[in-house]
Amino acid sequence: MRENIKKIIAAIVILVLGVLGGAVGKTVLTVETNDEGETVVKIESENQIELSTESVPTEIETADGVIETIDAPTVESVDTSNITKECPEGEECGQGRYIYAPTETPQAFKDYTLGGCWDTDGYYNEQCWDLGDLYWQNYAGRNLSTCGTGAAKGIWNCKEQNAGDDFVLITDPAQLQPGDWVIFNNGTYGHVGMAIGYYNNGYIALLGQNQGGGLCPGSTMGARTNIINISLKSFAGAFRPKSYIKPEPQPEPTPVVESCDRIEVKKGDTLGAIMKRCEGEIKWGAAMNEYAKTWKSTKYMLYPTVYDGWASTGGYGLFAGDVIERQK
Numbered sequence: 509m510r511e512n513i514k515k516i517i518a519a520i521v522i523l524v525l526g527v528l529g530g531a532v533g534k535t536v537l538t539v540e541t542n543d544e545g546e547t548v549v550k551i552e553s554e555n556q557i558e559l560s561t562e563s564v565p566t567e568i569e570t571a572d573g574v575i576e577t578i579d580a581p582t583v584e585s586v587d588t589s590n591i592t593k594e595c596p597e598g599e600e601c602g603q604g605r606y607i608y609a610p611t612e613t614p615q616a617f618k619d620y621t622l623g624g625c626w627d628t629d630g631y632y633n634e635q636c637w638d639l640g641d642l643y644w645q646n647y648a649g650r651n652l653s654t655c656g657t658g659a660a661k662g663i664w665n666c667k668e669q670n671a672g673d674d675f676v677l678i679t680d681p682a683q684l685q686p687g688d689w690v691i692f693n694n695g696t697y698g699h700v701g702m703a704i705g706y707y708n709n710g711y712i713a714l715l716g717q718n719q720g721g722g723l724c725p726g727s728t729m730g731a732r733t734n735i736i737n738i739s740l741k742s743f744a745g746a747f748r749p750k751s752y753i754k755p756e757p758q759p760e761p762t763p764v765v766e767s768c769d770r771i772e773v774k775k776g777d778t779l780g781a782i783m784k785r786c787e788g789e790i791k792w793g794a795a796m797n798e799y800a801k802t803w804k805s806t807k808y809m810l811y812p813t814v815y816d817g818w819a820s821t822g823g824y825g826l827f828a829g830d831v832i833e834r835q836k
Contacts, residue, residue, distance in 0.1 A: 556585075556586070556587040556695060557583060557585075557586050557587075557719065557720055558583065558584040558585045558586075559581060559582065559583055559584065560582040560583060560584050560739065562582065563582050564582045564708070564709065564711045564737055565577045565708070565737070566578050566579070566580035566582070566705070566711075566713045566735065566736075566737035567705045567706070567708050567713060568686075568704045568705040568713045568735070569614075569615075569686045569704065569705055569706070570615070571613070571615040575705070575706070578713075578735070580713065580734075580735045580736055580737050581720060581736050581737065582711070582736075582737045583719070583720070583736045583737065583738045583739065584738075584739045584741070585692065585694045585695065585699070585738070585739065585741070585742055586636070586692065586694075586699040586716070586718075586719045586720075586736075586738065587694055587695030587696055587697055587698065587699065588635055588636045588637075588660060588697050588698070588699055588718050588719075605628060605630075606628075606645055607626065607628055607642055607645070608646065609621060609626075609642050609643065609646050610646070611643060611646045611647040611749070613687070613752075614686040614687035614702065614703075614704055614752065615686075615704075617643060617702065617715075618702070618704055618715050621639065621642070621715070621733045622715065622733055622734070622735070623721070623732055623733060623734070624732065624733050625717075625724035625725070625727065625730065625732055625733070626638045626639055626642050626717060626733065627730065628641045628642055628645065629641065632729045632730070633724065633727040633728065633729040633730035634717055634718060634724045634727055634729075634730025634731065634732070635660075635717065635718050635729070635730055636660050636699050636700050636701060636716050636717050636718045636719065637652065637654065637660055637663075637700060638717060638730075639700075639701070639702075639715075639716060639717040639733060640652045640660075640663070640689060640700045640701075640702075643689065643702065644670075647674065647749055648672060648674040648675075650672070652670060653666055653669055653670055655669075658697075659696070659697040659698055660691065660692070660697055660698040660699050660700040661691060661692065661693040661694075661697065661698025661699075661744060662698075663691050663700055664691045664693065664744040664745050667745060667747075670747065671747055673750075674749065674750060675689075675747040675748055675749055675750060676747075676748045676750060676753065677745060677746070677747065677748075678745060678746040678747070678748050679745050681707055681712070681740040681743045681746075682707045683707070684703050684706060684707045684712055684740075684746060685703065685706055685748070685752070685754070686703055686704050686705060686706070686752075687702065687703065687704075687748065687749055687752040688702070688703040688746040688747065688748045688752075689701070689702050689703075689746055689747040689748075690702070690703055690712060690714065690740075690743065690746045691743075691744040691745055691746065691747075692738075692742045692743060692744060693742055693743075693744040694741075694742035698742070698744070699716065699719065699738075700716070701714040701715055701716025701717075701719065701738075702714065702715045702716070703715075703746070704735065707740070708737075710739060710740055710741070711737050711738060711739055711740065712737070712738060712740055713735060713736075713737055714735065714736055714737070714738045715733065715734075715735055716733065716734070716735075716736065717730065717731065717732070717733045717734075718730050718731045719731070719734060719736050719738075720734055720736055721733060721734035722734075768785070768786035768834065769833065769834045770831065770832070770833050770834070771831070771832055772829075772830075772831050773826050773827060773828055773829065773830045773831070773832060774828060775828040777826055777828075778826070779796065779799070779800055779803070779814060779825060779826060780792075780796070782803075783796070783799055787799075797815055797819075798815075800813065800814040800815035800818065800825060801813050801814075801815040801816075802834055802835050803815075803832045803833070803834060803835070804832065804833055804835050805817075805827070805830050805831075805832055806830070806831045806832065806833055807827075807829065807830045807831050808827050808830045813835075814826060814832060
């Protein structure tokens with residue numbers, strides 16, 4: 509009889525992991541015998557993952573800056589179980605041991621943590637908060653606070669404290685980029701994870717823990733770090749590491765339009781050659797002098813016109829790198 513119960517429990521565990529994608533939150537299996545002598549197995553789980561009814565492509569950015577599509581489940585929401593010890597309001601707890609992880613780039617952190625199990629505070633096994641705390645410890649040198657709530661969505665309640673001088677706050681989900689730490693405020697506890705792609709029609713590729721990955725060894729409440737494509741319908745805000753801020757694209761320099769009204773002077777240019785090109789012939793003497801007086805420097809202000817340059821004792825009429833304009 510006892511062996512049969514074990515088999516039943518094992519089968520149910522496999523079923524539960526299949527339904528939840530391996531993301532068991534605070535899951536409890538209880539075996540009881542009812543009044544009729546039948547064995548009854550009760551399943552209680554605080555972790556809830558709502559899968560999407562349709563599949564949305566999961567787009568991530570590679571280390572080379574290329575956008576590629578990968579296979580990952582499309583998820584509407586994740587509501588993880590308690591992530592830290594319950595704390596009195598306004599107090600911090602759940603502070604745990606330091607564990608190394610690279611944070612130089614989003615790709616470095618993803619490659620190091622993907623498929624792993626991380627429990628930095630020693631409470632409730634491997635929760636979504638632990639992965640964020642792992643990052644905060646290595647990037648900012650401090651713990652990630654939930655404002656004493658023990659819930660991922662509490663991270664945004666003290667966003668200024670969590671941001672400090674190391675992050676900027678993002679409030680528009682359409683502006684998300686790889687490396688942003690995204691906070692979700694749905695359900696009882698919410699969720700947190702790192703974006704590894706860009707905003708994609710209301711979804712984002714998210715690296716996270718306890719969001720459908722396989723069960724961690726010896727764990728009853730946490731699941732491995734994995735990648736999902738999650739809806740942003742419960743987006744609360746995000747933290748962008750300042751070292752990941754991409755510089756604003758610089759405008760392309762306005763090209764010099766080569767014409768008979770505006771010319772960029774190059775080494776070896778002569779006014780005779782310019783006159784030949786623009787007027788069709790070269791006229792020397794007084795005619796050349798008058799022609800030179802019609803070309804004005806726009807970069808070198810030493811001489812008002814090309815003529816003033818060669819008529820003086822201090823220089824030449826044309827300067828390489830100058831841009832001259834024809835005066836009408």
